Amino acid sequence: xxxxxxxxxxxxxxxxxxxxxxxxxxxxxxxxxxxxxxxxxxxxxxxxxxxxxxxxxxxxxxxxxxxxxxxxxxxxxxxxxxxxxxxxxxxxxxxxxxxxxxxxxxxxxxxxxxxxxxxxxxxxxxxxxxxxxxxxxxxxxxxxxxxxxxxxxxxxxxxxxxxxxxxxxxxxxxxxxxxxxxxxxxxxxxxxxxxxxxxxxxxxxxxxxxxxxxxxxxxxxxxxxxxxxxxxxxxxxxxxxxxxxxxxxxxxxxxxx
Amino acid sequence: xxxxxxxxxxxxxxxxxxxxxxxxxxxxxxxxxxxxxxxxxxxxxxxxxxxxxxxxxxxxxxxxxxxxxxxxxxxxxxxxxxxxxxxxxxxxxxxxxxxxxxxxxxxxxxxxxxxxxxxxxxxxxxxxxxxxxxxxxxxxxxxxxxxxxxxxxxxxxxxxxxxxxxxxxxxxxxxxxxxxxxxxxxxxxxxxxxxxxxxxxxxxxxxxxxxxxxxxxxxxxxxxxxxxxxxxxxxxxxxxxxxxxxxxxxxxxxxxxxxxxxxxxxxxxxxxxxxxxxxxxxxxxxxxxxxxxxxxxxxxxxxxxxxxxxxxxxxxxxxxxxxxxxxxxxxxxxxxxxxxxxxxxxxxxxxxxxxxxxxxxxxxxxxxxxxxxxxxx
Numbered sequence: 001x002x003x004x005x006x007x008x009x010x011x012x013x014x015x016x017x018x019x020x021x022x023x024x025x026x027x028x029x030x031x032x033x034x035x036x037x038x039x040x041x042x043x044x045x046x047x048x049x050x051x052x053x054x055x056x057x058x059x060x061x062x063x064x065x066x067x068x069x070x071x072x073x074x075x076x077x078x079x080x081x082x083x084x085x086x087x088x089x090x091x092x093x094x095x096x097x098x099x100x101x102x103x104x105x106x107x108x109x110x111x112x113x114x115x116x117x118x119x120x121x122x123x124x125x126x127x128x129x130x131x132x133x134x135x136x137x138x139x140x141x142x143x144x145x146x147x148x149x150x151x152x153x154x155x156x157x158x159x160x161x162x163x164x165x166x167x168x169x170x171x172x173x174x175x176x177x178x179x180x181x182x183x184x185x186x187x188x189x190x191x192x193x194x195x196x197x198x199x200x201x202x203x204x205x206x207x208x209x210x211x212x213x214x215x216x217x218x219x220x221x222x223x224x225x226x227x228x229x230x231x232x233x234x235x236x237x238x239x240x241x242x243x244x245x246x247x248x249x250x251x252x253x254x255x256x257x
Numbered sequence: 258x259x260x261x262x263x264x265x266x267x268x269x270x271x272x273x274x275x276x277x278x279x280x281x282x283x284x285x286x287x288x289x290x291x292x293x294x295x296x297x298x299x300x301x302x303x304x305x306x307x308x309x310x311x312x313x314x315x316x317x318x319x320x321x322x323x324x325x326x327x328x329x330x331x332x333x334x335x336x337x338x339x340x341x342x343x344x345x346x347x348x349x350x351x352x353x354x355x356x357x358x359x360x361x362x363x364x365x366x367x368x369x370x371x372x373x374x375x376x377x378x379x380x381x382x383x384x385x386x387x388x389x390x391x392x393x394x395x396x397x398x399x400x401x402x403x404x405x406x407x408x409x410x411x412x413x414x415x416x417x418x419x420x421x422x423x424x425x426x427x428x429x430x431x432x433x434x435x436x437x438x439x440x441x442x443x444x445x446x447x448x449x450x451x452x453x454x455x456x457x458x459x460x461x462x463x464x465x466x467x468x469x470x471x472x473x474x475x476x477x478x479x480x481x482x483x484x485x486x487x488x489x490x491x492x493x494x495x496x497x498x499x500x501x502x503x504x505x506x507x508x509x510x511x512x513x514x515x516x517x518x519x520x521x522x523x524x525x526x527x528x529x530x531x532x533x534x535x536x537x538x539x540x541x542x543x544x545x546x547x548x549x550x551x552x553x554x555x556x557x558x559x560x561x562x563x564x565x566x567x568x569x570x571x572x573x574x575x576x577x578x579x580x581x582x583x584x585x586x587x588x589x590x591x592x593x594x595x596x597x598x599x600x601x602x603x604x605x606x607x608x609x610x611x612x613x614x615x616x617x618x619x620x621x622x623x624x625x626x627x628x629x630x631x632x633x634x
Contacts, residue, residue, distance in 0.1 A: 185275060191320075192265065
């Protein structure tokens, strides 16, 4: 089976977000594989081990993304591709990424494409479905179980805490939700092998794309941090009065009722 | 002098950190009740962490010495207990067999030690022979194709849990340290008796036992190296052991510093966080400086060793300074936590108890100073 995983490099969940010049400051920030993409990598490896084939991990980003791709190779993926858009694209959006990935994937004959449900930075959850749309293949998001029998696929997906079972066929794109599996740690032999595995580097030219082909469809007007969380208020006095005060505050101050 | 990590080292550092936080942290409570972390060790074996520096042909990951030190450092940051189990297993059991063993011994023991199927231990110390290894009382007498070993050992880390023991015994008492031989002993050998497990101040969950050997018959094939070569074998890995304990010390010190820093940012007194009180902020500044200095000494010594260069002085300095830093940082961390730091609700009292032993084992601080001062004259 020909399996592809879409991987994004994101900030470590413990990093503090700061802004400089209206943009998110990336200097000295520790980066990781988007945690939802780790579920996708793990699932891809398991599907390959059960059904045979090859897992290729692909990322659109800068040369810094090589580190995350190597980690995926250390986990057990077979090959990686890095589409470096650092010099060509200044302001990309979900369309940009999806368009580039589609151009890369269109002649690869992928049977199964896996991605994270969302990236923990942008959080749009759009790239996976957009790629499926552009490739003209079905997609299922937020999956928590995947069973493949020949070209028939049975999927359980998370629907706001409930489960939905879907039957579909390959080729297919799925996005991984937490609970799909427990991603493995890259083992030490895996880490040693990773540097010898093929990692292809591409630029827009290699995909016959021009900058205007991938120009963002959206424009970011402003980037700002959420307001600082204020200390809570502790009410006191007679319980009946406290309830009245609480309702009053929820109504007038918090404006939630 | 290059002290930056390679990409592989960075990747393994992150992996070990993630592993320690997610897989070791949940076991700390049980370890504090003195349960040996067998499951953690098994998982570490699966990831290749029990045979980091062992060549691929013996089932290891064949990474360099610095990578091994990174692993002890990161494990110890979460649990000094796991740090010492790994350090003893690798530095002073697997390593000597790898360097001095016959091909047959390596195939038989190193492969299983590297995969974590076997756990290793090192048996040199006796009731009356600690820093002075020449006065060993354990005797090994040759009898045909066996050696008969009698005697007892003390403070044996991993004892009782380990499957393979490197046992030092005197084959020629008149020659003192030059009459010692090393033997590979399996746990299930008749006459191998596991005695009491010491109740320790710290490193709970690790084993520190007495061992007694009664007419224990060890085949001559299990003599490591040549007869009377034992002391050389013990000394050959001294630096490795010391750098390992320096890494454990640094892990404890970093953990104490991080705990104290985050507590100081939260704890409010006199209407502001204690981190904004200069008395506390300066304390943290000194702690951070010592931790950084310990890190540089440690990785400098590790790098020398990884490159096969002489590192006796540097290893002793790293061990001396890092262990002192662990003790001082843990002490100051408790001070910053105040009364809470003295309770078991916070981890700093554990760091304090775990730190003390680093100034004692693998050569006391006094022994390190002897080594360092001898290098000066």
